[in-house]
Amino acid sequence: MSEQVVGQDRTVVVSGASTGLGRACARHLDHLGFRVFAGVRRPADAEALQAGSSPRLRPIMLDVTHEESVAQAATLVAAHVGDRGLWGLVNNAGICVSAPLECVTPAQLRHQLETNLIGHHAVIQAFLPLSRTAHGRIVNVSSGLGRVASPYLGAYAASQFAKEGYSDALRRELRPQGVTVSVVQPGAIRTPIWEKVSEVGHGTLDGAPEEIAELYRDSFLRFLENNDRRARASATRPEGFAVAVAHAMTARRPKTRYRVGRDSRVTSVLARVLPDEILDAAFAAVVGGLPAARATSPES
Structure with a gap:
């Protein structure tokens, strides 16, 4: 990927930079010469991030779910950039x-x-x-699940499907104003989020009524195991994600979508060419034991 716009004297905000993809992205943009405001939620995360970065990278407290936190971060950045404006905004925070x-x-x-x-x-x-x-750039981070919804990731997929549609509309609205909007769709990458996924999953299942939880338990636990195995085996690294974001920030004509990792690219193709019935059967084969596969009609 060619990087044609230098980072020097350009400012970028990255949300969700405490760990994983966001931290890799913030540090890579810092390495390219951007002034980076890296959104974190805890002082300890700010210290850890700053320890491995140049003085150009500045952690800021940013909780995207609290309007006051968002407003304070925007005020701080506005005071820094002045009339230059903000070159890049990377919306990476997520659960x-x-x-x-x-x-x-x-x-x-x-x-x-x-x-x-x-x-x-x-x-x-x-x-x-x-x-x-600044006639700047916005990057919204989605995932391969923004195109194909996996069983047991329905809530997450709903947010990513919505983000994809939101980004398309935003891109078309902002184009006349000289602001570009790109989506980055990473596939499975081994980051700390996978431990949180398993923890939340077990807690949610344990909190459900036992007669309902029992319907899903075996196949859901297999799903968590398969997900963890797939992430561990993935050749895609956070650095690959960071390079894709950097291209969106530096190319003269950034892409509308960047698919990071083989699984993300394959998912995009399958979503376009395969009918729902085949995709459903593929997921059933991978997860196994889904309640829908065991259901019978009154006539059978």
């Missing part, structure tokens, strides 16, 4: 609720959407005037 949808509480689904969609909307609204001033 993953993994559980059978029948077990996901409305509060959990609300939190999933508040973090992965509505929180990003709040951040975009707060920083957009600065981006418009």
Whole structure:
């Protein structure tokens, strides 16, 4: 990927930079010469991030689910960039609720959407005037699950499907104003989020009524094991994600979508060419024992 716009004297905000993909992205952009405001939620994360970075990288407290936190971060960045405006905004913060949808509480689904969609909307609204001033770039981080919804990741997929549609509309609305919008879709990458996925999944299943949890337990536990195995075996690394974001920030004509990792690219193709029945059968074969596969009609 050619990097044609230098980072020097350009400022970028990255949300969700405490660990994993966000941290790799913030450090890579710092390495390229950008001034990076890296959103974290704990002082300890800020110290760890700053320890391995140049003085150009500045951690800031940013919780995308709290409007006051978003407003304070935008005010701080505005005071720094002044009339130059904000060159880049990377909306990376996110969580993953993994559980059978029948077990996901409305509060959990609300939190999933508040973090992965509505929180990003709040951040975009707060920083957009600065981006418009710089004719800058917005990068929304989705995933391969923004195109194909896996069983037991329905809540997460709902937020990613929504983010894809949101990004398409935003890109078309902002194009006349000189602000570009790109989506980065990483596939399975081994990051700390996978431990959280398993922890939340077990907790959600344990909190459901036993007669409902029992319907899903075996296949859901197999799903968690397969997911963890797939992430461990993935050849895709956070650095690959960071390079894709950097291209969106530096190329003269950034792509509308960047698919990072073989699984993300394959998923995109399968979503376009395979009928739902084949995709359903493929997921059933991978997970096994889904309740729908065991269901029988009254006539049978």
